[in-house]
Amino acid sequence: MNVKTTLSLVALTLSLAACATVDKDARDMAAKAQSTADQALSTANQANANSQAAAQMAQQAQQTANQTAAQLNGMMQKGMVK
16 A cells, blocks of 8 residues: 555545544534423423413402402492492
């Protein structure tokens, strides 16, 4: 094997090693991006659940307010409350 062939093989080996490193870095970055997307989805799902719970509590508060108003109106009509 002559020097040019040896140098060419060394250059090829270094090039392949560099590509493998870049590929690993790209895979690592893709995995991190996927993890971040998964966390964002989980956070969005939790926010949605919290929003639904808050809406349900607001609806219950509205029902309670309506019942209280109806009771007060009834008491006012009976002269129990002025």
